[in-house]
Amino acid sequence: MLGQMQSQPLLISNLIVHAERHHAGTEIVSRRVEGDIHRTNWGQVAQRSRRIANALDALKLGFGERVATLAWNGYRHLELYFGVSGSGRVLHTLNPRLHPEQLVWIVNHADDRAICFDMTFLPLVQAVWRKCTGVKHWIALCDADKLPADSGIDGLQSYEAWIGGQSDTYTWPEFDENCASSMCYTSGTTGNPKGAVYSHRSTLLHAYGAALPDALGCSARDAILPVVPMFHVNAWGLPYSAAAVGCKLVFPGGALDGKSVYELIENEQVTMAAGVPTVWQMLLGHLQQNGLKFSTLKRTVIGGSACPPAMITAFNDQYGVEVLHAWGMTEMSPLGTVCTLKNAQVALPPEEKLQVRLKQGRTVFGVDMKIVDEAGNEQPWDGKSYGDLLVRGPWIIASYFKGEGGDPLRYDAAGRGWFPTGDVATIDADGFMQITDRSKDVIKSGGEWISSIDVENIAMAHPAVAMAACIGMRHPKWDERPIVVVVKKPGAEVTRDELLKFYDGKIAKWQVPDDVVFVDAIPLGATGKMQKMTLRQQLKDYVLPGL
Amino acid sequence: MLGQMQSQPLLISNLIVHAERHHAGTEIVSRRVEGDIHRTNWGQVAQRSRRIANALDALKLGFGERVATLAWNGYRHLELYFGVSGSGRVLHTLNPRLHPEQLVWIVNHADDRAICFDMTFLPLVQAVWRKCTGVKHWIALCDADKLPADSGIDGLQSYEAWIGGQSDTYTWPEFDENCASSMCYTSGTTGNPKGAVYSHRSTLLHAYGAALPDALGCSARDAILPVVPMFHVNAWGLPYSAAAVGCKLVFPGGALDGKSVYELIENEQVTMAAGVPTVWQMLLGHLQQNGLKFSTLKRTVIGGSACPPAMITAFNDQYGVEVLHAWGMTEMSPLGTVCTLKNAQVALPPEEKLQVRLKQGRTVFGVDMKIVDEAGNEQPWDGKSYGDLLVRGPWIIASYFKGEGGDPLRYDAAGRGWFPTGDVATIDADGFMQITDRSKDVIKSGGEWISSIDVENIAMAHPAVAMAACIGMRHPKWDERPIVVVVKKPGAEVTRDELLKFYDGKIAKWQVPDDVVFVDAIPLGATGKMQKMTLRQQLKDYVLPGL
Helix, strand or coil, rough: CCCEEEECCCCHHHHHHHHHHCCCEEEEEECCCCCCEEEEHHHHHHHHHHHHHHHHCCCCCCCEEEEEEEEEEHHHHHHHHHHHHCCCCEEEEECCCHHHHHHHHHHCCEEEEEEEEEHHHHHHHHHHHHHCCCCCEEECCCCCCCCCCCCCCCCCCCCCHHHHHHCCCCCCCCCCCEEEEEEEEEECCCCCCEEEEEEHHHHHHHHHHHHHHHHCCCCCCCEEEECCCCCCCCHHHHHHHHHHHHHEECCEECCCCCHHHHHHHCCCCCCCEEEEEHHHHHHHHHHHHHCCCCCCEEEEEECCCCCCHHHHHHHHHHHHCCCEEEHHHHHCCEEEEEECCHHHHHHHHHHHHHHHCCEEEEECCCCEEEEEECCCCCCCCCCEEEEEEEEEEECCCCCCCCCCCCCCCCCCCCEEEEEEEEEEEEECCCCEEEEEEEEEECEEECCEEEEEEHHHHHHHHCCCCEEEEEEEEEECCCCEEEEEEEEECCCCCHHHHHHHHHCCCCCCCCCCCCCEECCCCCCCCCCEECHHHHHHHHCCCCCCCCC | EECEECCCCCCCCHHHHHHHHHHHEEEEEEEEECCCCCEHHHHHHHHHHHHHHHHHCCCCCCCEEEEHHHHHEHHHHHHHHHHHCCCCCCCCCCCCCCCCCHHHHHHHHCCCCEEEECCCHHHHHHHHHHHCCCCCEECCCHHHCCCCCCCCCCCCCCHHHHHHHCCCCCCCCCCCCCCEEEEEECCCCCCCCCCEEEEHHHHHHHHHHHHHCCCCCCCCCEEECCCCCCHHHHCCCCCHHHHHCCEEEEEEEECCHHHHHHHHHHHHCCCCCECCCCHHHHHHHHHHHHHEEEECCCCEEECCCCCCHHHHHHHHHCCCCCCEEECHHHHHHHHHHHHHCHHHHHHHCHHHHHHHHHCCCCEECCCCEECCCCCCCCCCCCCCEEEEEEECCCEEEEHHHHCCCCCCECCCCCCCCCEEEEEEEEEECCEEEEEECCCCEEEECCCCCHHHHHHHHHCCCCCCCCEEEEEEEECCCCCEEEEEEEEECCCCCCCCHEEEEHHCCCHHHCCCCEEEEEECCCCCCCCCEEEEEEEEHCCCCCCCCCC
């Protein structure tokens, strides 16, 4: 027996129709690449997204064809979110920070047909455009008079000229909600980048889930500043949730320094901001150096990497801003968990509360998670047991674009597929998850797991240590034993035995590393993460003490 | 091109699985029919809902078969919500306030196979059970030792005995999210009652939408008291939203008097309560008579009928409780609009703000609405133009059970179906909708519409008037002209001319009624609503002045 409710697909065009009907006058404010502040509203964004749809029709781009962007957070990028996906094409947000060769590989792998780029990235586009053989249309996100006379790029046109001649009348098509809406590549540590392909359905369900009070809590009364880039998992889906609730959006463009971000927050009465810890570090630095306060900011959502305790304390105690630690992945649209406290945690004393806030948090309804041992057995939610973190839900990936990397899922006894996050985590009795390590970095010693992050954090707490990396070394009896590779601070001294003694009482005896290796530098990747695979390679002749 | 996200149906079982995994210890508190306070939690509710699923399997009830309830708000009713729908059967919530003959008709029309009832309703069940020919199983929601020795009902068993012998291990089945999950009959003014059949998809989308910050705003930190009955459109869907966010639920059972509701709110630290104005009137009366205050209640959601201004003012100003005016229908799952203010309205002076709060509010994302004239032309959103209110969305009805009443939808030029709500409304530029009349009561005079409610409210404001009904009378030139039918307060006097003069300056001249008819009583229906059709019948020989 079927229900007898209206059969209506969940489509991204519904979002912009709703935002225009109910919140036409609500502002969208952008700091442009040119440096000035630009003001528009949901009504204008809706109108211009219909012009985009007509312009794509005029280019004869087919249903499902990819339109890529190389752009900062701004109103034109927002218009493309709705115009491209709403008309049935697939929005492919490119990461301009990638190496040009990798960018070319991704553009060609995705079969991008058009690329819209901010003028900041003109040199990058000039360097790569001839290699992007499938791209037929290059569009610079600028006014017609800002287009360089001789860019060297065949057929380059300005965005404003491109959409300016189009009608703003357009009927959004209705189609299967499982059609692709957008895509984003993720670069693993091994192999080629892989594309996550979102659907209209997954995007709308995520928009609902992310806007819930215990997730990001989005209301029409909010002014939201997505510092997290729109090329990074759709700015955590905020543009979609914002359209669903009709809030004001404030876009920082490429100016992510503390002063610029602070000015935007104050001038535009921002109530919520979302981004990675490094941006908040710059913002806090600016506040502290200039003795400033926030007058409207109520909460910050911090994700992308673990948030340092000092940052949570500074926001909460010094500035009265609630920090929401969040966790997700490109493969998860991205929201998995948000660390919104329950009543029991609200009632805790400050120090214990901080320990909870350091966790990545509880799942949003729609996401299910579990931790499993190597055999796939589920581990208890006791805050101590840990295991590989697996997730499932309607906004979590089933497979990568073109099937790259094969079937990524792990199947349980009931045949349900779970996506392995590559993280190792604990989950406590109240459902708060905490990531303790990356699966590939965890050290398996005598059947027990040792968190490389725990070992590193203790070493980093020593006054003489600048950087520390914990890696596992093969051991005939214990399988693996941890060692810690350390870079000393300039002029500081610490011996192997002093550092090992420093672990006393901070960690179980069997978790204390077997050795300390001092090096001049630890290899870092493009995003500042330690490259442990390279480090292991450098230490391939190392032998553990006593072997 | 399809998205590559996990294909997972939106099922009601997902809700209870999530609530158990993340909020097992969160309390569900019920005032039982027996009068005592019963405490359980999401973990126990989940376990017992699995026992129900096993018990339904043991009865060999097939997929999609109807299991009905005749019950107050309480934990057993909540368990049935998840056990019945989660296992693929359809939960049919019966309204015990209906006339027994109507109840029998509905039970038989719905092909109910089992009925679970609160002991309060034993006399009702004893009166009707033999006529419910399709019902094979009668289950009393009580302990085994509370079952009357001789109920006279064949095979009657107690709920606790029924589920007590069952295992609490059960794997929820996975099936098409468009399958029916639950149903609820609505009784129109004409014809037989008609069944609205909700799907798992519509229920879950509604659960997301209703929990959003600008809708009911449900968080794990809330304790929600649904005073609105679970037999009335699933208590506005609150049990589902509550499971999605894992909040505490507090159920009042059958005790809806001011004292009982107040005690529950205070003792259980309720933060949000939802119900119809009459219940809040009793609650406010109790507070005022006893000089009481609320210590935890933050907001009340008021729907079902228009909320009087004095009630909004009392809650807001005297008790610091935010009133959320909401509007919906059985055919809408039920949530259509909630009157959550935007920044522009928050900034208004108190009197203007009150005028906004009296409106039914803005749509939740997922619902689209429009107002149209008799020819179906959309009317502007200017707060003045009015028209028939039409709605569409994935949790709005497409047709009634068994196709009763034919196709209820009206189709626009693009072929999209809209459900006519039967209300006449205005919508202002900020999207706040206000119901001005029922479509069948509106008076069409000279091509313009006159709101019968406006005319009645003015008459009711006269100190000598106890009750007023405005109805339209045939007129050869103007099609219809309004008259007002008035019951005077005992001992009070007012003449026809005095009352007509009372309209001066309060309403446009052409909207002022042509006549006043004094009567001893206006016919009222079972729910206290004026029966205008009967009134017109009584006045069939009336002739307008000057004709």
